[in-house]
Amino acid sequence: MEKKLNGIVLKSVSYGENDAILNIFTLEEGIISAKIKGVKKASAKLKFATQPFCFAEFIIAEKGDKKSVINASLHDGFYSLRENVFSFYAGSTILEFALKFLSQSVENEEMFLLVSKSLNELTYGSENTEKTLIKFLLKALSLSGYGLYFDRCVKCGCEIEGRVFFSVQTGAFACEECLEEGFEIYFDTYIALKELNEDSKKDFAKETLINSLKLISYYLRQRAEVEVKSLKEFIELEFFNKN
Ligand SMILES: [Zn+2]
Numbered sequence: 001m002e003k004k005l006n007g008i009v010l011k012s013v014s015y016g017e018n019d020a021i022l023n024i025f026t027l028e029e030g031i032i033s034a035k036i037k038g039v040k041k042a043s044a045k046l047k048f049a050t051q052p053f054c055f056a057e058f059i060i061a062e063k064g065d066k067k068s069v070i071n072a073s074l075h076d077g078f079y080s081l082r083e084n085v086f087s088f089y090a091g092s093t094i095l096e097f098a099l100k101f102l103s104q105s106v107e108n109e110e111m112f113l114l115v116s117k118s119l120n121e122l123t124y125g126s127e128n129t130e131k132t133l134i135k136f137l138l139k140a141l142s143l144s145g146y147g148l149y150f151d152r153c154v155k156c157g158c159e160i161e162g163r164v165f166f167s168v169q170t171g172a173f174a175c176e177e178c179l180e181e182g183f184e185i186y187f188d189t190y191i192a193l194k195e196l197n198e199d200s201k202k203d204f205a206k207e208t209l210i211n212s213l214k215l216i217s218y219y220l221r222q223r224a225e226v227e228v229k230s231l232k233e234f235i236e237l238e239f240f241n242k243n
Contacts, residue, residue: 092230130209
């Protein structure tokens with residue numbers, strides 16, 4: 001049986017001398033694994049389809065539970081994303097998040113649209129890379145059941161002012177009077193996250209954006225017990241760039 005699936009390559013691993021195994025996030029069926037044959041030779045027609053970020057219509061043949069790619073036509077390779085090390089690691093964070101948080105063969109249209117929209121913004125958009133990445137992560141966390149709650153103090157419901165405390169167990173923020181298991185974070189970080197969660201176009205200091213990413217990275221490790229390596233590398237790059 002053959003079918004057409006629209007998908008983005010998340011990961012490609014060499015298999016044997018000439019083949020590769022792809023993890024593709026498809027719009028129609030969620031994440032699938034499929035073998036692609038004879039793609040190592042320089043002249044291979046489908047070589048482009050083994051590149052992470054490749055967004056294509058794949059023709060998939062199915063035999064039992066084994067899938068293989070027999071043809072592909074490119075929608076977008078997001079090639080220029082690789083020309084800048086920051087957008088490359090931001091894009092890699094998006095792919096890695098999808099790979100680690102989504103289940104195999106479970107369709108997730110909202111997440112698919114978020115991934116493709118964010119890759120598109122990183123490649124062709126004018127928004128700053130850190131902001132695009134933070135917006136992606138906040139929305140993706142919410143879609144994965146780990147959403148952060150910014151609106152008001154989680155305990156007393158007051159508007160948080162002055163000092164703010166974050167509880168990693170609940171993903172919520174508390175005011176000074178209500179802090180219990182939380183730890184204090186910079187107020188600027190809280191405001192930036194809160195506004196970016198509402199898709200704000202405002203500008204924030206670079207350091208505030210990096211602190212926001214660090215907080216999200218910490219939250220991912222502690223609450224979801226997932227290490228997104230590309231995000232860690234993105235933050236390290238920012239650090240070395242600054243110093
Ligand atoms: Zn409170």
